[in-house]
Amino acid sequence: MGNQKKDISRRQFIKASAVAVGSVAAIGFGVEYIKKYDDSGDFQKILRPPGAILEDDFIYACIKCGLCVQICPVQAIKLAGINQILSYGTPYINVRNQACDFSCDSLQCVETCPTAALNFVQFKEVGEKAVEEYDKTHDYKQPGYNPFKSQIKAMKEAVKMGTAVVHKKTCLAVKGKGFKGTPRGENFKGIYRAPDSKEKRPVPLNTKKFDREICNLCVTECPIGDSAIIMEDMGNATFKPKVLDGCTGCGVCVMVCPTEPSSITIEPKKD
Amino acid sequence: MIKSGKDKKPLPPKPMEEMPHVKLGIDYKTWCDSQPHRNKWRYIRWSVLIFMNLLFVFSFWLDLSLLEGSLSGSRLFGFYLMDPFNSLQELFISAKTGHFVHLTTNFFIGITTIVIFYFLLGGRTFCSWLCPYHFLAELTEKLHNYLVKKKKIKEHKFNIGLRYVFWASFLLLAFFTTNLVFEDLNPVGIISRAIIYGPGLILLWVLALLLFEIVYSKRFWCRYVCPIGTTYTMIGKLSPLTIRFELDKCGYCRDCQTVCLVPHELWFVQRGKATQKVHYTGSDCTNCGLCIDTCAGEALKYVVKGFDKF
Numbered sequence: 335m336g337n338q339k340k341d342i343s344r345r346q347f348i349k350a351s352a353v354a355v356g357s358v359a360a361i362g363f364g365v366e367y368i369k370k371y372d373d374s375g376d377f378q379k380i381l382r383p384p385g386a387i388l389e390d391d392f393i394y395a396c397i398k399c400g401l402c403v404q405i406c407p408v409q410a411i412k413l414a415g416i417n418q419i420l421s422y423g424t425p426y427i428n429v430r431n432q433a434c435d436f437s438c439d440s441l442q443c444v445e446t447c448p449t450a451a452l453n454f455v456q457f458k459e460v461g462e463k464a465v466e467e468y469d470k471t472h473d474y475k476q477p478g479y480n481p482f483k484s485q486i487k488a489m490k491e492a493v494k495m496g497t498a499v500v501h502k503k504t505c506l507a508v509k510g511k512g513f514k515g516t517p518r519g520e521n522f523k524g525i526y527r528a529p530d531s532k533e534k535r536p537v538p539l540n541t542k543k544f545d546r547e548i549c550n551l552c553v554t555e556c557p558i559g560d561s562a563i564i565m566e567d568m569g570n571a572t573f574k575p576k577v578l579d580g581c582t583g584c585g586v587c588v589m590v591c592p593t594e595p596s597s598i599t600i601e602p603k604k605d
Numbered sequence: 606m607i608k609s610g611k612d613k614k615p616l617p618p619k620p621m622e623e624m625p626h627v628k629l630g631i632d633y634k635t636w637c638d639s640q641p642h643r644n645k646w647r648y649i650r651w652s653v654l655i656f657m658n659l660l661f662v663f664s665f666w667l668d669l670s671l672l673e674g675s676l677s678g679s680r681l682f683g684f685y686l687m688d689p690f691n692s693l694q695e696l697f698i699s700a701k702t703g704h705f706v707h708l709t710t711n712f713f714i715g716i717t718t719i720v721i722f723y724f725l726l727g728g729r730t731f732c733s734w735l736c737p738y739h740f741l742a743e744l745t746e747k748l749h750n751y752l753v754k755k756k757k758i759k760e761h762k763f764n765i766g767l768r769y770v771f772w773a774s775f776l777l778l779a780f781f782t783t784n785l786v787f788e789d790l791n792p793v794g795i796i797s798r799a800i801i802y803g804p805g806l807i808l809l810w811v812l813a814l815l816l817f818e819i820v821y822s823k824r825f826w827c828r829y830v831c832p833i834g835t836t837y838t839m840i841g842k843l844s845p846l847t848i849r850f851e852l853d854k855c856g857y858c859r860d861c862q863t864v865c866l867v868p869h870e871l872w873f874v875q876r877g878k879a880t881q882k883v884h885y886t887g888s889d890c891t892n893c894g895l896c897i898d899t900c901a902g903e904a905l906k907y908v909v910k911g912f913d914k915f
Contacts, residue, residue: 358774399678
């Protein structure tokens, strides 16, 4: 009697286990299918925070804890929803709403990541090299000795989230138009620290007023500067912003762009 | 291994004169109902659970920097903490891809701290004292019990070993897909992220799980699926903090088994099942304290093994 009961429960266990393994396997096949679909490029790749390792590694290295979201002083980083399917819970930046303006000055999101999905190692190396370079031309006994600025600058430039792309059709500069006023309206909530800003903290974009004969906001507000984007003279009083290799894809240019939709967008890095 | 004593020959059931209600000289039913609505440990536990989860929320909202992150990975006063099952999947995948760069010092600090902490506190203590899904499931369980009592639905039980099957399957799933797929399904992480970073459509999945638990099988996810709980079970195999059962004070009413999330851990409370005068619960026990609250004879108690005198 007892044995028979044991037999039934064992059979039930095997049956339930089969269902369990089967359903997990089904999930696995589903994931593989989505991945294939994903590779075909039908899904838009999302822009990862600074220092993100290659997407294929990022997707498992990120444990979706959200520490980078919490540490970001301008709250540029958000966690993806289930509409991003397999990227659910992973961090991304929507630069049109809030760009990464590097006003934290230390790439905190990269430092805080417990699994180095945002990899600090590369920045450390770059930063150390910059300090070495600085030491060659500066004497640490001098009162003005401060290698940190060049260190941070080098680290900032080592970030590669993506590259900006200019859309000629809507760009004001290409049309030879100027811009006057507040780029994104009074109600826009994005904040950033402009390169010419004297303040330590980022300020809201809607408090700024610009008056440009030829719109060049993307060039003047770029936190990287000349190595990332310059204005190219196209003749006939028209200009075109030209994106250079130094562009990190931080997206400040996208955020400040006054046209709707933005005349400049960020193409997330591929490899 | 600590012996549970299950393989030993059971002691004979206590004779009538040794039953606690006879000793007190009252009726059995009166004795059984003498502690009907005590909720001391439940309230303490719920307070801790809600407080800790709110600490996550307010650390972010008010920038308190006390407990940052979410339940899948966090930082307490700057010390990293990592979810053990997540870490295990990471290790598995890294072994496959050979990409070890993300296994940082902080990663190992996090996982070691958690393992030591929950080893001391009894493994699945995490479940009932921290897990937000446990909290929701505990509430919906009442509805399930009501429906079963009214005979609207039938209770479906499975073998408790099923979660080891799920545990291994999810690990293999992570290995083969090179993706933390479980984190997309994990109600613990989903709820934790939802309350900290804002809700999303994925909460529908949690809702579906809860509904399934209400209409089909009591505490299905916690009992038979959750690999996080299973990992904590493994961590807590030799935990010093458990619940002690004293046969002398037991009245064989089995109220404790009725309220227990993992009733198989209280196998010794049934008449004629105990093999020793004193038993300790195993590592499946979540140390929730419901059995302690409900026991009329106070036969159950939190103890630290080796430091309990009787």
